[in-house]
Amino acid sequence: MSRLMRWETAVTALLVLVFAGGAGFSPDFANNDNLSFALDDLSEIALIALPMTLLVVCGQVDLSVASILGLCSALTGKLWDGGMAIEMIIPLVLVVGVVCGLVNGLLVTRLGLPSLAVTIGTLTLYRGLAYVTLGTGAISEFPTAYTDLATSSIPGTPIPYPVALFVLLAAVTGVVLHATGIGRSLFAIGAQEDAAYFAGIRVKRIKLILFAVSGLVAGFAGVVYTLRYGSARADNGIGLELAVIAAVLLGGVDFDGGKGTLGGVIAAVLLIGLLRNLLMLNDVSTEVQSIVTGLLLIISVLTPRLIAVAREARGRRRGARPAVPAAAP
């Protein structure tokens, strides 16, 4: 596919369209308060989408992220209730996130199990641990200095602090994926794992690190979630993994691995979030909102395939060889 026709370009164009349309038709949309809220509301999905992009590019998936978020939220509440300082709780909870990620990674790399199956299992396991930690209650009354930090914006801008942090991490992830040898090896593993292995790429090591990073970020998102809502609960973030994977797919990352860009994923996260915000401002019901998101997803998976089929058909008519699949960027 030519650069202009790339799916992520289409997603970005759609994002610009939604933004411009929203600003034009809805006076309540493009103001500082609303944008800052809409962005803040995306914090956890956006954060977790970063490592998830790397995983999916490498042909893996982590479905346990929302449960790690819940476990870390429950743990944050439990430790806070026990009188521990927030500054101490955060690193501890992050370590737990890493350990959760390492368990996923070890099961995938050492036992050679498919990540889909492993993380469906740990999805239930970690959520169960979250309930064991905190039961079905909620812990609240976190220090206002921290809850404010999770919801307020950098003065003078609509950018909430968690989103500023996301921008930093996104920059690092973008460089790793698109400008380093590690990034190239991720694409190589996703495209042809055996070939990558014989080319000298330490496939298992890379996968293990990716799962650990995914756990770390999910744990961090758990802290952000807890402080943002001022409520630590074992059921926090239930179902969030699907929102993250939806964004990664809509962003044009091939679920079979080997193809995709981080820019596309970020555009998709923003597109889903702002579209939802705009629909809500126009009193569109929750049901219709999910229909719109669902259709967008199906189109995003279907379009590249249709283009490929159409191109192949054209190639056959001309009697030429089938088109060579686009190389990984």
Add this chain to the structure above:
Amino acid sequence: MTIRLRAPRRLVAAATAGALALSLAACGGTTKDSASGSGDAKAGGKASADPNAPLKKGLKLAFLPKQVNNPYETIVDNAGIAAAKEFGGEAKEVGPSDASASSQVSYINTLIQQRHDAILIAANDENAVCGPLKQAMSKNIKIVAYDSDTNPACRDVFINQASSEEIGRSEVKLLAEQIGSEGEIAILSATANATNQNTWIKFMQDELKKPEYSKMKLVKVAYGDDDDQKSFQQTQGLLQAYPNLKGIISPTTVGIAAAARYISGSKYKGKVALTGLGTPDQMRKFVKDGTVKGFELWDPKNLGYLAAFAAAALSSGQITGAQGEKFKAGKLGERSIGANGEVILGPPTVFDAKNIDQYHF
């Protein structure tokens, strides 16, 4: 292609260093005890009430239920929407399709942006909605909690369907009459964090301590999450786990209907008593087929009606939410605000085979 793995190692090292630095910073950090002083001051200044102020015309109200498409909440909200027409205002219902803690938050933001005069909310989690509600209050939007309260710092008044104490105690009395005050009983609640459910359960437990209930034993509180299927399965689970169970109290309209459906189709029909809070339309056939002898509820239409009038009185400056203030609530007459900003609708009505055909909601 040569692959170097130095960069990730460096990253790991940096992360470890960062974590260490953070833990060092923990000495002299923020703990629960040191932060407990920062109490929640009520957002926005308290203007003085003018009980004779006329109700404003054209007020914009929004009902934010725990979740949309819940039959009970629909009745409450529709009655509130109809009430708004009585005083020349307009009202609508918006809300999430799932009853999770955080799902109401984006809706509050939307209602702030749309500049409503008042938001009426049945909170899924008393604290998760607090931040955005305070923001709304600082923009002079009045907040009325109904059905399930928020943290009192985040709303102006709470419309309580009945005194929580009265509901909790009367549920136990109702079940005791049906099982002869003897045997094992269980509670099938909604979500574990629903403020109203937990308050009622607390009063049920307290009522059970009285000597006349010494032969009744509460063996389990189960949670059906206000999900029909889950409540159905929880009922099944309760009856299997406790073969001597004599009665179930389900203080939620979703739970009691699911439980009745399970019991009516099982061998427990007629052997295990079921009571709780339900709507007459949902429960009619179970009362008629003998599965349920009696259950209770306040009139949900009056709850929505009263909430709408309270929101109008707040927005018009008749009341501010302080204890002792009074306002006129249309056909329900004058109501006054009690302790903690609570307005109580009234005692619940018991529905049984004799009177159920007089009620249609």
